[in-house]
Amino acid sequence: MIDHEGDSDRINIAIDGPAGAGKSTVARKVAEQLGYVYIDTGAMYRAVTLSAQRAGVTVEQLPKLAQLARSLIIELEPSEQGQSIFINGENVTSLIRSREVTLQVSHFAANETVREVLGTMQRNLAERKGVVMDGRDIGSHVLPNAELKIFLTASVQERALRRFREIADSQAITLEQLEKEIADRDYLDEQRDISPLICASDAVVLDSTSMTIDEVIEAIVKLSRTKLAEAK
Numbered sequence: 746m747i748d749h750e751g752d753s754d755r756i757n758i759a760i761d762g763p764a765g766a767g768k769s770t771v772a773r774k775v776a777e778q779l780g781y782v783y784i785d786t787g788a789m790y791r792a793v794t795l796s797a798q799r800a801g802v803t804v805e806q807l808p809k810l811a812q813l814a815r816s817l818i819i820e821l822e823p824s825e826q827g828q829s830i831f832i833n834g835e836n837v838t839s840l841i842r843s844r845e846v847t848l849q850v851s852h853f854a855a856n857e858t859v860r861e862v863l864g865t866m867q868r869n870l871a872e873r874k875g876v877v878m879d880g881r882d883i884g885s886h887v888l889p890n891a892e893l894k895i896f897l898t899a900s901v902q903e904r905a906l907r908r909f910r911e912i913a914d915s916q917a918i919t920l921e922q923l924e925k926e927i928a929d930r931d932y933l934d935e936q937r938d939i940s941p942l943i944c945a946s947d948a949v950v951l952d953s954t955s956m957t958i959d960e961v962i963e964a965i966v967k968l969s970r971t972k973l974a975e976a977k
């Protein structure tokens with residue numbers, strides 16, 4: 746049997762979990778250690794949200810939102826911070842992290858066409874294997890055949906605290922407010938009808954509440970080496 750070049754040397758890794766569990770840092774570092782490509786799917790949902798806000802398109806305007814989602818050229822590029830994201834050639838890496846986008850993204854992410862368009866892009870990116878993809882529905886829906894699935898979680902208090910430390914300098918928000926916003930977003934992501942945030946039945950659950958980032962990375966790299974050996 747002819748193998749696609751290199752396919753048997755690489756696996757796909759899906760890392761799902763709620764906001765602030767450390768997915769993006771962990772996914773980026775795991776990809777770095779394995780020489781894989783890191784794909785931040787949340788950034789893609791944020792990019793659609795930013796574009797809709799700019800165009801004055803609301804979540805209720807279904808045909809307009811569908812048209813917008815289908816028209817966007819979203820590109821990802823590896824960068825020092827992990828990944829840069831471009832919409833129709835414009836670098837929007839910082840803009841998609843605004844509070845305005847964060848407060849709205851879960852509403853736009855519940856839209857069927859938006860999920861269909863981005864899900865297709867994500868599957869195409871993972872076709873050649875060797876990706877570490879983080880999100881909410883990667884192991885359960887986008888890449889159900891990923892060789893390694895991680896569900897990374899932590900208590901909501903710990904997740905809010907981590908996010909608070911990240912953004913406290915630039916954006917005025919209290920820890921209590923942040924905790925509530927994260928809990929609200931978890932609720933929306935878990936309750937939506939289409940591919941909600943869910944722990945896939947074959948995922949390894951890692952609760953990072955009292956683990957350091959390095960411990961989480963080490964655990965995932967170790968699991969990936971085992972899976973890689975099994976896949977050969």
Ligand code: CDP
Binds near residue numbers: 879
């Ligand atoms: O980094 P943070 O945990 O704040 O969130 P993110 O990964 O940037 O994702 C932002 C939002 O996009 C999530 O709260 C979800 O509503 C949505 N999302 C999704 O629905 N499916 C994914 N695969 C990734 C993100």
